[in-house]
Amino acid sequence: MIQEPFVCGDSQIHRLDPRFRIVVVAAYAFVVALSDRFSVLFLGLAFSFVLIGISRLPLFEVAKRLLLVNGFVLFLWFVVPVTFPGTPLFHLGPLTATGEGLLVSARITIKSNAILLTFIAMIATSRVATLGAALSRMRVPEKIVLLLLMSYRYIFVMETEYHRLARSATVRGFRPSTSIHTYRTYAYLIGMLFVRAQARAERVYMAMLCRGFSGKFHSLQEFSFSRKDGFWAGCTTIALLGLGVLEWMD
Amino acid sequence: MDGLNPVIELEHIHFGYEAGARVLDDLTFSLHEGEKAGLIGYNGSGKTTLLHVIMGLLSPSKGTIRVLGRRIETRKDFREVRRTIGLVFQHADDQLFSPTVLEDVAFGPLNLGKTPKEARRVAMETLERLHLRGFENRITHKLSGGEKKLVSLATVLVMQPKALLLDEPTTGLDEEARVRIASLLAHLDISSIIVSHEYDFLAETAQKIYSMKGGRIEFDGDSGALHAHLHRHPAESHPHRYI
Numbered sequence: 001m002i003q004e005p006f007v008c009g010d011s012q013i014h015r016l017d018p019r020f021r022i023v024v025v026a027a028y029a030f031v032v033a034l035s036d037r038f039s040v041l042f043l044g045l046a047f048s049f050v051l052i053g054i055s056r057l058p059l060f061e062v063a064k065r066l067l068l069v070n071g072f073v074l075f076l077w078f079v080v081p082v083t084f085p086g087t088p089l090f091h092l093g094p095l096t097a098t099g100e101g102l103l104v105s106a107r108i109t110i111k112s113n114a115i116l117l118t119f120i121a122m123i124a125t126s127r128v129a130t131l132g133a134a135l136s137r138m139r140v141p142e143k144i145v146l147l148l149l150m151s152y153r154y155i156f157v158m159e160t161e162y163h164r165l166a167r168s169a170t171v172r173g174f175r176p177s178t179s180i181h182t183y184r185t186y187a188y189l190i191g192m193l194f195v196r197a198q199a200r201a202e203r204v205y206m207a208m209l210c211r212g213f214s215g216k217f218h219s220l221q222e223f224s225f226s227r228k229d230g231f232w233a234g235c236t237t238i239a240l241l242g243l244g245v246l247e248w249m250d
Numbered sequence: 251m252d253g254l255n256p257v258i259e260l261e262h263i264h265f266g267y268e269a270g271a272r273v274l275d276d277l278t279f280s281l282h283e284g285e286k287a288g289l290i291g292y293n294g295s296g297k298t299t300l301l302h303v304i305m306g307l308l309s310p311s312k313g314t315i316r317v318l319g320r321r322i323e324t325r326k327d328f329r330e331v332r333r334t335i336g337l338v339f340q341h342a343d344d345q346l347f348s349p350t351v352l353e354d355v356a357f358g359p360l361n362l363g364k365t366p367k368e369a370r371r372v373a374m375e376t377l378e379r380l381h382l383r384g385f386e387n388r389i390t391h392k393l394s395g396g397e398k399k400l401v402s403l404a405t406v407l408v409m410q411p412k413a414l415l416l417d418e419p420t421t422g423l424d425e426e427a428r429v430r431i432a433s434l435l436a437h438l439d440i441s442s443i444i445v446s447h448e449y450d451f452l453a454e455t456a457q458k459i460y461s462m463k464g465g466r467i468e469f470d471g472d473s474g475a476l477h478a479h480l481h482r483h484p485a486e487s488h489p490h491r492y493i
Contacts, residue, residue, distance in 0.1 A: 127349070129349030129353070203339065204345075210307070210332050211358040212329070
């Protein structure tokens with residue numbers, strides 16, 4: 001079952017106003033993504049480690065998430081150095097790796113890890129429901145918020161439905177292999193999932209209409225920006241400004 | 251129940267899905283104030299379609315619908331109907347879409363224009379009424395089947411409807427949950443149409459039993475009387491649970 005393992009903590013970060021957390025992560029992601037200097041990138045990474053430390057999340061779980069992303073990053077290390085134009089560093093058969101290419105790969109690696117870590121510390125520590133309410137309060141368009149909340153709600157139903165279909169295939173002796181039969185079976189499975197999702201979406205919409213839904217999504221949650229949030233806002237603003245100055249200073 | 255005001259009146263309703271036989275064929279039916287009507291019928295006999303027609307989710311090709319004496323025609327009329335009549339869907343997963351129970355129950359009141367504070371209050375009251383205290387922060391998709399059904403009922407009751415439509419309320423429930431729902435419905439003081447294919451359940455919850463055949467509704471009798479002479483318990487078949 002899909003879970004939210006980072007939500008159930010009780011650190012300083014867990015208690016912060018979710019609206020503030022969203023803003024910080026967005027600002028941080030921009031600063032780090034747009035930076036090129038390694039000094040700034042390493043400091044940014046250090047910043048995210050500090051946040052993870054404060055959030056007191058289980059490090060092993062965090063590492064597992066990182067591993068997932070770094071799988072993709074590893075792929076970049078295979079491709080970017082040999083395709084990026086620049087001074088040749090070494091040859092691998094017909095391929096030439098460039099120094100610039102290696103540096104670009106290194107930057108991407110640091111950036112993605114740093115942003116992901118901050119995201120885990122600040123966003124994954126909040127329930128999706130709360131995030132949705134926070135986004136809606138921040139005047140993010142209604143449709144986007146609804147999309148987020150609905151996908152979250154129904155991904156579990158879809159998961160159950162998928163398992164049900166897969167089980168029904170298994171009990172009839174289906175064993176995946178590399179064959180047309182396997183591909184076809186999976187295609188049917190996924191197709192059926194889409195058909196059911198469509199039918200369910202219609203029924204859910206009907207149920208919403210029956211309860212007076214008219215396109216606007218109201219929320220019960222109320223947020224307050226406390227003094228502690230203010231303190232955090234001050235610290236993070238200084239940190240982000242510092243990173244920015246370091247990057248764009250001559 | 252003559253003399254009491256009708257809540258829902260259907261006259262000569264015709265409905266058919268594209269390229270198919272008529273599902274509702276000249277159907278006439280009325281539900282009176284305080285009446286609990288059980289509607290029994292085979293799969294595909296048009297029970298769910300009927301409920302959806304009443305709510306304006308499907309529009310009939312012919313016929314008139316009246317709710318509380320007023321003729322319902324336009325989309326706006328139906329929007330009004332949805333404040334008056336509550337529909338509990340067959341599958342709770344279709345009905346519960348908010349992350350937490352409290353938010354789901356408060357969804358209707360918020361749509362009716364209540365403030366978050368008021369909505370929270372009426373939602374809590376309704377949960378309490380259904381003995382669901384302590385459920386408010388539970389995650390809807392992690393509830394058991396019976397709990398989901400009760401919460402779906404709460405999401406509709408919180409809007410204080412004048413009539414309640416229940417589509418197969420016992421689908422997928424175990425015996426314990428079934429008994430709980432049955433006693434709850436039997437004690438609810440609200441006009442309702444309860445659709446089911448379980449005779450026993452209807453006998454426990456409804457006063458009058460109707461059946462759906464060939465796109466029409468036929469009156470079968472009072473649920474008590476019906477038991478006495480409309481069916482027997484031959485030795486080879488199982489007696490039902492109703493006492």
